[in-house]
Amino acid sequence: MAIQQAFVAPSILSADFAHLADEAAAVAGSDWLHVDVMDNHYVPNLTLGLPVVKSLKAATGIPLDCHLMIENPQRWAVGYAEAGAVNVSFHAETTDDPIAIAKDLRAAGSMAGLAIDRDTAVEPYLSLLSYFDTVLIMTIKAGFGGQAFMPELLAKVRTIRQAIDLDDLSIRLEVDGGINADTIQAAAEAGADTFVAGSAVFGAADPAEAVRRLRALAIGQK
Numbered sequence: 001m002a003i004q005q006a007f008v009a010p011s012i013l014s015a016d017f018a019h020l021a022d023e024a025a026a027v028a029g030s031d032w033l034h035v036d037v038m039d040n041h042y043v044p045n046l047t048l049g050l051p052v053v054k055s056l057k058a059a060t061g062i063p064l065d066c067h068l069m070i071e072n073p074q075r076w077a078v079g080y081a082e083a084g085a086v087n088v089s090f091h092a093e094t095t096d097d098p099i100a101i102a103k104d105l106r107a108a109g110s111m112a113g114l115a116i117d118r119d120t121a122v123e124p125y126l127s128l129l130s131y132f133d134t135v136l137i138m139t140i141k142a143g144f145g146g147q148a149f150m151p152e153l154l155a156k157v158r159t160i161r162q163a164i165d166l167d168d169l170s171i172r173l174e175v176d177g178g179i180n181a182d183t184i185q186a187a188a189e190a191g192a193d194t195f196v197a198g199s200a201v202f203g204a205a206d207p208a209e210a211v212r213r214l215r216a217l218a219i220g221q222k
């Protein structure tokens with residue numbers, strides 16, 4: 001299957017949390033808005049939860065892509081779907097029953113996303129792909145923005161892309177961590193079609209232009 005239209009999803013982890021509605025408005029042309037939910041347990045960082053997602057949903061028309069870096073996703077994931085997220089990703093490392101959570105997310109009306117952290121192999125999850133609408137491959141260790149892209153993790157993107165294409169699955173393949181104008185093309189060539197970018201967007205003088213530039217690079221334009 002051909003790679004789907006490239007999506008750029010600015011990560012609000014790198015935005016000004018005191019002005020989230022304005023920050024979202026600055027990237028209004030984005031495909032998705034990536035929302036990092038961190039609980040200070042699965043990852044050491046602590047960010048935001050359901051009340052902020054509900055407020056963001058009311059404040060922006062950009063589809064929300066919630067990335068749960070939390071323990072006990074079976075307790076919380078559906079709440080993010082009910083809050084209006086278009087996609088809810090939870091980490092494979094945080095549950096023994098990813099299929100149950102994926103089914104619950106779809107039943108609640110969102111896409112179901114499986115996120116895979118730096119130190120986790122993708123092979124055990126290949127047989128589960130049909131339960132998911134997105135797969136998010138971390139290209140850093142989850143927890144903080146502004147880290148350097150790890151090109152060796154693109155092998156996992158290639159493996160997932162091959163599996164998606166082999167079974168003709170309709171799955172968005174996201175990469176998250178260190179995505180910028182220097183790294184996005186390598187990620188696209190590996191098979192990613194959805195690109196989370198935090199510092200490369202919100203650290204830019206013109207965030208909207210940064211999104212446009214990243215999307216152009218992802219589809220091979222200079």
Ligand SMILES: O=C(CO)[C@H](O)[C@H](O)COP(=O)(O)O
Nearest residue numbers: 142143145146177178198199
């Ligand atoms: O999930 C994340 C961190 O765990 C962030 O989405 C990611 O780090 C984006 O930030 P940057 O593009 O600056 O690396």
